[in-house]
Amino acid sequence: MPLNHEHQITILKDILSEHEADCCGTVSECEQIERLVKSLMGNDQVHPQVKSVLPDIYAYGQNGKYSADLNSHILSHQQQLSEWVNQLT
Template structure:
């Protein structure tokens, strides 16, 4: 059974919250962010501001996936992570 967009948004928020609080993550989490975001970008029910945020998160996950030091990449993006988590609270 496929996940609906609300479940996908919850998973994205959970991963971003973990990155924010733990200051660490995995390449597989970045890849999961990318897959979910690709699916959500095809959803006509999502508003343009949500898609803009998703695009930023997609870039963050791609950069992190190819970073030589993923934990440092996550630490460098703490402010954006906080903003994205707050944004997700407003979307739900």
């Protein structure tokens, strides 16, 4: 059974919150961020305010996936992570 967009947003918020709290993450989490954002961007039920922040979150996931130092990448986005989590609420 596929996840609905509310569940996808919850998972996305969880990953971003963990990155913010722990200042570390994995490449697979970055790939999951990309998949979730792609799905949410294509869903007409997602609120426009949420959709407006998704391209930045996608770029964060993609850049993190290819980063030579993922933990530094996450650390450099601490402020944005907090803002994104709040905007996804």
